Amino acid sequence: MPFAPESFPQDTAQGLVTAAGPAPLVVVQGLCKQFPGGAAPALQGIDATVFAGRMTGLVGPDGAGKTTLLRLMVGLMHGNAGSVTVAGHNAATQAEAIHEVTGYMPQKFGLYEDLTVLENLTLYADLRHVVGKARQERFQQLLHFTDLERFQKRLAGKLSGGMKQKLGLACALLGNPRLLLLDEPSVGVDPISRRELWGMVRELLDGGMGVVWSTAYLDEAEKCDTVILLNQGVKLYDGPPKSLLQSVAGRVFQARGVQEHDRRRVLTHLLQQESVMDGVIQGRYVRVTLREGATTPPLEHGEWVAAAPCFEDAFINALGGGPGGRSRLAESMEVKPVTDQAVIKAQDLTKCFGNFVAVKDNTFRIARGEIFGLLGPNGAGKSTTFKMMCGLLQPTHGKAFVMGLDLKTATSAARSRIGYMAQKFSLYGQLNVLQNLKFFSGLYGLGGRLQKERIDLMVSIFDLHAYLGMNAGVLPLGFKQRLALACSVMHHPDVLFLDEPTSGVDPITRREFWTHINGMVEKGVTVMVTTHFMDEAEYCDRIGFIYRGENIATGSPDDLKAMARTAAMPEPTLEDAFITLVERSDAAREGAA
Amino acid sequence: MRRLWALIRKESLQIVRDPSAILIAFILPIILLFIFGYGVNLDTNRVRVGLVLEEYTAQTNALAATLRGSKFLAVTQGHDRREMQAALTSGALRGFLVVPKGFTAQTAAGGSAAIQVIADGSEPNIASFVQNYAKAVTALWLAQQTMGGNDATPQTGAGNLHQLLAQPPNSTATIQAKSRFWYNPELKSRNFLLPGSIAIVMTLIGTLLTALVVAREWERGTMEALMATPVTITQLLLGKLIPYFFLALSSMAVCFLAAVFWYDVPFRGSFLALLAVTSVFLLAALGQGLLISSLAKDQFLAAQVALISAFLPAFMLSGFIFEISAMPTPIRTLTFAFAARYFVSALQTLFLVGNVWPLLLSCMGAMGGIALVFFLITARKSVKRLDA
Amino acid sequence: MIAFFRRIRALIGKELLTLFRDPKVRIILIAPPMMQLFIFSFAATLEVKNVSVAVLNQDNGKHGLALVHRVAASPTFTRMVFVQSQAELVPLLDEQRIIAALHIAPDFSRGVESGQGASVQLxxxxxxxxxAQIVSGYITSIITAYSMEISKTSGGTPPPALTIERNWFNENLIYLWFTVPSLVAVLAMLITIMVTALSVAREKELGTFEQLLVSPLVPWELLLGKTLPAILVGFCEGLMIVAISVTIFRIPFTGSFLLLAATLLVFVISLVGIGLFLSSISSTQQQAILGAFVFLVPAVTLSGFASPVENMPHWLQVAGLVNPLRHALIPIKGLFLKNMPAIDVWANIWPMLIIAVVGLVLSGWFFTRRLE
Structure with a gap:
């Protein structure tokens, strides 16, 4: 039975192109941008075209050059070579003309948080010369369109992420622009708002507007009419997402029926096969991408089922394949003692900041050698929960136990058994790589020969040789994250807390991280991880869905998907499941109110 | 024009809603004026001095009484020099007088008997005052002696130093010097220190506040959004300048009211002149703030640069407390580059003297020139770009 | 125990590295204090030099002229402005072109010669x-000297008593001798406060503080690891300024160096306590800078450096007792100029010790409160 592709409604992606006829709105030719003091160029020889009436996805991990490209398009930066033309105007010399016809929403939405919704709109309307009766009409229209009518008097800072995003969009739309540039509009926004925004922007295309939507979420890219795929300043692909998916068509398979406890070992084994280019855990299945022309390797248990390729498969393919399945990090570790007790336990964990309830009655247990993921949009309370578990925040009420202890008051011996990798890069930027490694190993009481051995091992595993003398603050993002992981595991912790460990990194580094995590879990390390990538949550044994501070559901990825399964949606994705569960939770809240 | 007005309105709304702007504009000045008003005081009243009488006669006792009666000296009488020396070393006394053995005999013989006045040179300013006071009180005592009364209740208890100094220093001397202090006859140092501190406070507000608010726009990404609209760079700069100009004027009003009504500093100039001088100064201060913010795009750096390039020079090099005339030539030349210097001078004049237009105009000219330089550099540095 | 030493060693090493690896921070630690030392030493002066004096000499006799010559010969007055009428004086004084005017009346010489006495107006x-008061003192003493000379030559009686001025410790009242030793303390304070106020706040902002909190460090180890390097830096910087004062500024150093070192050390510890306290209550570097500013301005202003402590209102003098700079200035100046004995130094050290203990205990307490 062929597996139903987990793709998105296809009707939107077509039809529009033919309606308006492709008219080039933005033409980028041979564009290069080098920042003074920057090691590598931010953009290298980019050629791209943006058409009116189409949704162009600007896709890539952090540091790929997405924001730089957008800023070059809107004339806020000048390139070192090449040209950008927007609606016939040269971005370097005629920026004023471009500003007249362009709506631009920067990251963080460009809103004044201490002005109200209406005041923000009025400001941008004045700046864009939308006056008189036209303004009233436009305001009505936009407020209705964004569903912000009820919140006109509310301060922008008091809006939720999703509402801020809509207001930012409304402000960018004020002058009836021909080109709309959106810089990571979906960061920090819950999946429902993301979908709503997507729908709204889609509507705009009908009017012939050209839209550039930059994103680090590869699943969003699949829904665009056309994508520009960037990685480290280099364009990897430019064209409809379908064609990119074509590159891995027929090479993606799921191994089904693998024993639950055996998935990670199977994956490791598969990744070592010559025929396998890339592979991940996907709920209870193992998903692999084969090399071109290769056939599926034999399985001990279960069977191979063809799967629909997704954008990430294609991305990895474009980058030349995944990192393989061996984790030398995990191999160097000893097996952690077996216990039947929950290693991590949260009981009615609640945290209030003033009137704001950041986390409410969160309860879960994590067993030894288990990966537990907290999944939810930014600001949902993941990090707060996390910090309470680590003893960094005092719960308002409820209890957090790690290995039976409250970490806030635990002895230093107990705390030396955990490892912690913070959400954003939090090593010492002014210290070089070696000094960071020395510091963190010393902090965990390592010294003498053992310290030296461990440092050498980390350097070799994470390929840090070339960077040893470089300040950690100026490392490429991927190496920053590698160094952070190295620093948090050098003392071989029993429990590992990872707060968004792969946020912003390219898919290859992500694969590498998960290889290590999987390897360590096999050795009995317990891992608690937060993420806002839905696909990454699939790698976890169990997930807690966090929404508005509440844990709305806990279970294995497949359990959670099952909760959302309906006749209309027989094979829901994790995102579908999340949205369904959020809607149920909202309905329950409203019902209660 | 509509765009500029929209920016001004936005900025004003932000000021009204942002507690930290109000804090810096109204609370900080009051705190600083409080510290400067009470803490910085050069009126050396009641200097702690010691007195050693090496002989006790009617004359020396009268001298001791005159000294003790002086309003300016807090006299501790001791037995010998060693004791005084220890007290001088520990800082318990700022100086001491020794009336030597044979003093009475020598005065009677018609020779000049010497009273030794030893001051603590490690505090040069106080030392000068110790010497001046001692001299003046001795002269007073001599005058009383000549007038032929061993009046143990000298009149020095009343009056001020200027009266003391204006006294005939020595009625037997041929020439008498009479000092008169214009503008500030009671010689209250607060009268000139407070107008000076207002200048420092306004420097801080004008420069720090502007630098911070522009840096905040950069940090929050709103600057990027503004730049992508058809607004021009001049409008952006004016949109910052105008609201903060008026905010700073209102904190000037607060400072002014505090100085006149709380600290009783006289104000002899006209409001119009004060407004004119303040306006020109604010242009320079705000211009500096804008320049800082166009170079330093995060609040942390902006605050540091503002403190080092505006606050410290205003404190040290403006003549508000330290004497510019006594600085070596290179540093004295440096002081001409800071608008605060001229503002201090203009404010002191407006408060204590009146509308001395030649002085006010030259100060305004210099401050205007400094403002112009800041604006020219800012205009050159500011473009609607993020990578310039 | 070994682990404990390794942790502390790692912490101290890290603190020193963060301070000295970054050339920018290195410059901030060295350049501004040196610049401030050189500029402020000369700028922070209450001395009177290079001032202009106007003379209105309406007297035709020799005494008026002689007096004017005496005044003009004084090195304090670099410029004399001669005017013809009182009306001319007003704008000169109004516009601050002169600080003082000497008015000799038409009958001055006559009065002197007749023996009736004459007066000049300042x-x-x-x-x-x-x-102005200091200038007034200068001119008055010139006049008195002249007056006595005349009495002597004319065979009049000298005054029965006069005062002999002596200034101990700084015979010529050189202002630099006051400013530079004071700046040793003031600048050591600026640096120490900036370094410590930022240290925890920076780590909080960058997120590294969380890493430290989840590590096996216990709070007092963290406190120790933050305190020792800051003390080292502040102390060394203080000693460096002492060295410059003695070698370049040629300020006499009369006291015991050991006592000076002890004073500096206790002073720096008390500052580290305050700085860490400021740092641990602020969550961003900006707040820390603001906090440091709010502490530093009154601390310098009310320390006795800008104007004498005894001139302040009594309640402010009492409130100022919590200011370590005020206590430090006395023994540091004393050791430089006065060869201050240990007992007097101790009298100023113990209040700083109390401040240090209170500051360190408070910041330690805030450390344990973690990230709330």
Whole structure:
């Protein structure tokens, strides 16, 4: 039975192109941008075209050059070579003309948080010369369109992420622009708002507007009419997402029926096969991408089922394949003692900041050698929960136990058994790589020969040789994250807390991280991880869905998907499941109110 | 024009809603004026001095009484020099007088008997005052002696130093010097220190506040959004300048009211002149703030640069407390580059003297020139770009 | 125990590295204090030099002229402005072109010669009352000297008593001798406060503080690891300024170096306590900077450096007791100029010790409160 592709409604992606006829709105030719003091160029020889009436996805991990490209398009930066033309105007010399016809929403939405919704709109309307009766009409229209009518008097800072995003969009739309540039509009926004925004922007295309939507979420890219795929300043692909998916068509398979406890070992084994280019855990299945022309390797248990390729498969393919399945990090570790007790336990964990309830009655247990993921949009309370578990925040009420202890008051011996990798890069930027490694190993009481051995091992595993003398603050993002992981595991912790460990990194580094995590879990390390990538949550044994501070559901990825399964949606994705569960939770809240 | 007005309105709304702007504009000045008003005081009243009488006669006792009666000296009488020396070393006394053995005999013989006045040179300013006071009180005592009364209740208890100094220093001397202090006859140092501190406070507000608010726009990404609209760079700069100009004027009003009504500093100039001088100064201060913010795009750096390039020079090099005339030539030349210097001078004049237009105009000219330089550099540095 | 030493060693090493690896921070630690030392040493002066004096000599006799010559010969007055009428004096004084005016009346010489006595009038600019009083003192003593000379030559009686001025410790009242030793303390304070106030706040902002909190460090180890390097830096910087004071500025150092080192050390510890406290209550570097500013301005202003402590209202003098700079200035100046004995130094050290203990205990307590 062929597996139903987990793709998105296809009707939107077509039809529009033919309606308006492709008219080039933005033409980028041979564009290069080098920042003074920057090691590598931010953009290298980019050629791209943006058409009116189409949704162009600007896709890539952090540091790929997405924001730089957008800023070059809107004339806020000048390139070192090449040209950008927007609606016939040269971005370097005629920026004023471009500003007249362009709506631009920067990251963080460009809103004044201490002005109200209406005041923000009025400001941008004045700046864009939308006056008189036209303004009233436009305001009505936009407020209705964004569903912000009820919140006109509310301060922008008091809006939720999703509402801020809509207001930012409304402000960018004020002058009836021909080109709309959106810089990571979906960061920090819950999946429902993301979908709503997507729908709204889609509507705009009908009017012939050209839209550039930059994103680090590869699943969003699949829904665009056309994508520009960037990685480290280099364009990897430019064209409809379908064609990119074509590159891995027929090479993606799921191994089904693998024993639950055996998935990670199977994956490791598969990744070592010559025929396998890339592979991940996907709920209870193992998903692999084969090399071109290769056939599926034999399985001990279960069977191979063809799967629909997704954008990430294609991305990895474009980058030349995944990192393989061996984790030398995990191999160097000893097996952690077996216990039947929950290693991590949260009981009615609640945290209030003033009137704001950041986390409410969160309860879960994590067993030894288990990966537990907290999944939810930014600001949902993941990090707060996390910090309470680590003893960094005092719960308002409820209890957090790690290995039976409250970490806030635990002895230093107990705390030396955990490892912690913070959400954003939090090593010492002014210290070089070696000094960071020395510091963190010393902090965990390592010294003498053992310290030296461990440092050498980390350097070799994470390929840090070339960077040893470089300040950690100026490392490429991927190496920053590698160094952070190295620093948090050098003392071989029993429990590992990872707060968004792969946020912003390219898919290859992500694969590498998960290889290590999987390897360590096999050795009995317990891992608690937060993420806002839905696909990454699939790698976890169990997930807690966090929404508005509440844990709305806990279970294995497949359990959670099952909760959302309906006749209309027989094979829901994790995102579908999340949205369904959020809607149920909202309905329950409203019902209660 | 509509765009500029929209920016001004936005900025004003932000000021009204942002507690930290109000804090810096109204609370900080009051705190600083409080510290400067009470803490910085050069009126050396009641200097702690010691007195050693090496002989006790009617004359020396009268001298001791005159000294003790002086309003300016807090006299501790001791037995010998060693004791005084220890007290001088520990800082318990700022100086001491020794009336030597044979003093009475020598005065009677018609020779000049010497009273030794030893001051603590490690505090040069106080030392000068110790010497001046001692001299003046001795002269007073001599005058009383000549007038032929061993009046143990000298009149020095009343009056001020200027009266003391204006006294005939020595009625037997041929020439008498009479000092008169214009503008500030009671010689209250607060009268000139407070107008000076207002200048420092306004420097801080004008420069720090502007630098911070522009840096905040950069940090929050709103600057990027503004730049992508058809607004021009001049409008952006004016949109910052105008609201903060008026905010700073209102904190000037607060400072002014505090100085006149709380600290009783006289104000002899006209409001119009004060407004004119303040306006020109604010242009320079705000211009500096804008320049800082166009170079330093995060609040942390902006605050540091503002403190080092505006606050410290205003404190040290403006003549508000330290004497510019006594600085070596290179540093004295440096002081001409800071608008605060001229503002201090203009404010002191407006408060204590009146509308001395030649002085006010030259100060305004210099401050205007400094403002112009800041604006020219800012205009050159500011473009609607993020990578310039 | 070994682990404990390794942790502390790692912490101290890290603190020193963060301070000295970054060339920018290195410059911030060295350049501004040195610049401030050189500029402020000369700028922070209440001395009177290079001032202009106007002379209105309406007297035709020799005494008026002689007196004017005496005044003009004084090195304090670099410029003499001669005017013809009183009306001319007013704008000169108004526009601050002169600080004082000497008015000799037409009958001056006659009065002197007749033996009846004569007077001269001094008009001073009260806007600069401090300088004006000192100038007034200078001119008065010139006049008195001249007056006595005349009495002597004319065979009059000298005054029965006069005062002999002596200034101990700084015979010529060189202002630099006051400013530079004071700046040792002031600048050591600026640096120490900046370094410590930022240290925890920076780590909080960058997120590294969380890493430290989840590590096996216990709070007092963290406190120790933050304190020792800051003390080292502040102390060394203080000693460096002492060295410059003695070698370049040639300020006499009369006291015991050991006592000076002890004073500096206790002073720096008390500052580290305050700085860490400021740092641990602020969550961003900006707040820490603001906090440091709010502490530093009154601390310097009310320390006795800008104007004498005894001139302040009594309640402010009492409130200022919590200011370590005020206590430190006395023994540091004392050791430089006065060869201050240990007992007097101790009298100023113990209040700083109390401040240090309170500051360190408070910041330690805030450390344990973690990230709330």
């Amino acid at each position: 008009i001073m600019d009260g806007r600069r009352s401090n300088a």
